Amino acid sequence: MPEIKNTSRKIVKLMQGNEACTIGALAAGLDFYAGYPITPSTEIAEICAEELPKVGGRFIQMEDEIGSIAAIIGASLTGRKTMTATSGPGFSLMQELIGYAALCEIPIVIVNVMRVGPSTGMPTSTAQGDVMQARWGTHGDHPIIALAPGNVRECFDLTLRAFDLAEKYRVPVIVLTDEVIGHMREKVELPEPRSIHPLKRKAPSSRAGYKPYAADPEGGVPLMAPFGEGYRWHVTGLYHDESGFPTQKPAVADTLIRRLQKKVDLNVDDICEYASESLDDCEVAVVSFGSSAMSALSAVRRARTEGIKAGFLRLKTLWPFPEKVVASLGSHAKRVIVAEMNLGQVALEVERIIGTTSGGRSKVERLGKVNGELFHPEEVFNAIRGNT
Amino acid sequence: MPALDYFRKERLPHIWCPGCGHGAITGALVRAIEKLRIDKNKVVIVSGIGCSSRAVGYLDFDTLHTAHGRALAYATGIKLSRPELHVIVMTGDGDCTAIGGNHFIHAARRNIGITTIIMNNEIYGMTSGQYSPMTPKGMLGTTAPYGNLERPFDLCKLAIASGATYVARGTAYHVPLTIDIIEKALLNPGFSVVEAISGCPTYFGRKNKIGGAVEMLDWIKDSTINVKAAAVLPPEKVAGKVLIGELHSAPEAEYAALYMELIGRVQRRYDDYIGEVRECASNSD
Numbered sequence: 001m002p003e004i005k006n007t008s009r010k011i012v013k014l015m016q017g018n019e020a021c022t023i024g025a026l027a028a029g030l031d032f033y034a035g036y037p038i039t040p041s042t043e044i045a046e047i048c049a050e051e052l053p054k055v056g057g058r059f060i061q062m063e064d065e066i067g068s069i070a071a072i073i074g075a076s077l078t079g080r081k082t083m084t085a086t087s088g089p090g091f092s093l094m095q096e097l098i099g100y101a102a103l104c105e106i107p108i109v110i111v112n113v114m115r116v117g118p119s120t121g122m123p124t125s126t127a128q129g130d131v132m133q134a135r136w137g138t139h140g141d142h143p144i145i146a147l148a149p150g151n152v153r154e155c156f157d158l159t160l161r162a163f164d165l166a167e168k169y170r171v172p173v174i175v176l177t178d179e180v181i182g183h184m185r186e187k188v189e190l191p192e193p194r195s196i197h198p199l200k201r202k203a204p205s206s207r208a209g210y211k212p213y214a215a216d217p218e219g220g221v222p223l224m225a226p227f228g229e230g231y232r233w234h235v236t237g238l239y240h241d242e243s244g245f246p247t248q249k250p251a252v253a254d255t256l257i258r259r260l261q262k263k264v265d266l267n268v269d270d271i272c273e274y275a276s277e278s279l280d281d282c283e284v285a286v287v288s289f290g291s292s293a294m295s296a297l298s299a300v301r302r303a304r305t306e307g308i309k310a311g312f313l314r315l316k317t318l319w320p321f322p323e324k325v326v327a328s329l330g331s332h333a334k335r336v337i338v339a340e341m342n343l344g345q346v347a348l349e350v351e352r353i354i355g356t357t358s359g360g361r362s363k364v365e366r367l368g369k370v371n372g373e374l375f376h377p378e379e380v381f382n383a384i385r386g387n388t
Numbered sequence: 389m390p391a392l393d394y395f396r397k398e399r400l401p402h403i404w405c406p407g408c409g410h411g412a413i414t415g416a417l418v419r420a421i422e423k424l425r426i427d428k429n430k431v432v433i434v435s436g437i438g439c440s441s442r443a444v445g446y447l448d449f450d451t452l453h454t455a456h457g458r459a460l461a462y463a464t465g466i467k468l469s470r471p472e473l474h475v476i477v478m479t480g481d482g483d484c485t486a487i488g489g490n491h492f493i494h495a496a497r498r499n500i501g502i503t504t505i506i507m508n509n510e511i512y513g514m515t516s517g518q519y520s521p522m523t524p525k526g527m528l529g530t531t532a533p534y535g536n537l538e539r540p541f542d543l544c545k546l547a548i549a550s551g552a553t554y555v556a557r558g559t560a561y562h563v564p565l566t567i568d569i570i571e572k573a574l575l576n577p578g579f580s581v582v583e584a585i586s587g588c589p590t591y592f593g594r595k596n597k598i599g600g601a602v603e604m605l606d607w608i609k610d611s612t613i614n615v616k617a618a619a620v621l622p623p624e625k626v627a628g629k630v631l632i633g634e635l636h637s638a639p640e641a642e643y644a645a646l647y648m649e650l651i652g653r654v655q656r657r658y659d660d661y662i663g664e665v666r667e668c669a670s671n672s673d
Binding site: 032034053054055056058060062063064066067068070071072073074075076077078080082096097100227228229230231232233234235236237238245246 | 396399428429430432434444445448449450451452453454455458461462463464465466468469470472473490491494647650651654655
């Protein structure tokens with residue numbers, strides 16, 4: 001574990017995706033971690049157990065994943081930056097409380113190192129089957145942000161960013177990696193620690209008249225007081241009014257749920273990130289994310305050398321879905337191939353967007369894989385060439 | 389400070405039915421806090437889901453109404469994060485011993501400094517009268533229309549076996565006793581359990597033909613015996629009665645305090661640090 005504070009030196013190291021996630025979290029100011037062992041995410045817990053007490057932070061191994069997310073929500077309410085990490089089965093267990101954090105606007109970060117599913121599956125082969133669960137796993141309409149690192153360095157960058165987004169919008173943020181990204185080792189150059197300025201939670205200015213769920217005029221997000229500081233406020237998973245107390249009034253309920261959703265909807269441009277290559281003149285675009293995108297990029301580059309006008313789009317933000325850039329593909333690409341290790345979860349979104357914006361000029365093709373193996377670049381190349 | 393000053397008066401009246409024992413138990417908690425002169429600003433009260441868990445909305449502290457069964461897990465995060473706070477959990481028999489049973493035994497095992505008050509009305513009241521893991525065998529519930537076949541937990545024995553360091557049982561009838569044991573529970577630095585038998589005349593009393601509020605209190609009085617009295621009575625006078633009073637007190641090192649000691653041992657002094665990049669044993673390469 002490299003030191004991440006008070007040094008002006010860059011860190012260049014061979015490291016694993018899970019390790020980079022953890023260092024990114026520490027760089028963001030993580031000071032409370034609760035988790036339950038599950039492959040392929042466990043390295044994150046192991047590093048946190050060792051490193052957090054050294055910086056005055058806390059680590060606890062809870063009795064299950066529900067307890068883990070509950071503990072980080074509790075700790076976040078005391079003003080800490082909190083995280084848990086898990087994989088498919090544990091992520092399924094966390095769903096109810098992801099909704100709790102969304103409704104009560106409690107910043108938390110969840111790393112889900114995806115593995116095959118449903119159920120125990122084929123431990124612990126890689127997959128990307130939790131895209132829709134990340135968006136809609138909990139009941140009811142709710143805001144969510146999900147980021148998908150595509151390499152080890154990005155595990156650092158996007159986990160760091162996940163904390164900033166969680167604090168800025170008071171929305172649970174999910175970092176969706178997968179077994180390949182989590183366990184892959186790459187040479188990584190991390191930014192100079194002094195150049196990192198993680199976002200601090202905006203606190204209310206006075207106790208008098210504190211309304212915990214009144215939208216702050218600046219940014220539209222309510223200001224959050226830490227427990228134990230004399231605000232004596234109430235948090236509930238019941239629909240609540242600006243005072244935080246339960247309501248049964250339809251108008252107040254409607255206002256609340258729409259305001260929560262708008263925190264994300266009105267800030268899509270701030271939240272969404274992607275990477276692309278050779279899109280401008282492409283006739284075949286490949287859309288992918290996470291580890292699948294490594295194979296997809298390799299295939300697109302090969303296609304270019306063979307004279308095929310192929311382009312590449314890698315989504316770094318999955319939720320909110322980066323609609324604008326996906327819609328732009330429909331203006332020139334005749335074919336849009338979605339390469340993902342599931343049977344078409346991102347493809348569903350791409351089909352919806354291309355279907356409504358391209359006027360039928362562009363066709364979406366699903367390239368799914370669910371056998372626990374990463375794509376071979378050849379598979380994506382064959383799809384680009386049109387002879388799958 | 390009068391007891392009412394610990395309430396959010398503007399949130400009253402409460403939602404509990406006439407004759408419900410939860411008000412007496414909530415009042416006992418507030419009186420224990422008052423007797424100990426604990427700073428209102430340093431108390432966090434956490435609850436789960438059910439009739440009991442609505443108590444926190446009426447109390448003037450930092451309060452957290454969580455999800456069904458999970459109060460202790462949320463409270464664990466709060467206590468470990470801020471060990472100096474008094475963290476109290478208010479829960480019910482269904483919330484704590486069915487859906488939250490695993491968190492209960494593990495919080496007890498860790499001996500984390502949380503005072504847990506279980507308002508045991510022996511029924512799921514909020515969902516209108518289904519049997520719970522604390523419903524006595526043979527009693528009726530809407531999901532036990534022919535009588536409950538299951539054996540109930542002895543929650544205090546479960547707490548002791550799981551490692552709780554203070555365990556006591558009070559009731560909505562024996563209010564001075566309940567105030568006294570909650571006070572002692574709050575003074576125990578580790579995991580404390582107070583089972584407070586409450587009466588649910590609306591669902592439990594009516595379904596089992598015990599009667600209304602007064603008859604429920606009589607039923608509680610007649611079915612319990614103080615542990616000190618029981619110790620000097622012949623066994624036949626104690627048989628079939630539920631013991632009340634202090635059942636277990638064996639203080640041990642509290643979990644969050646142990647963690648703070650760990651931090652003291654391993655924390656580096658960043659402020660003084662200007663040297664090279666340090667690396668530790670978990671270095672992946």
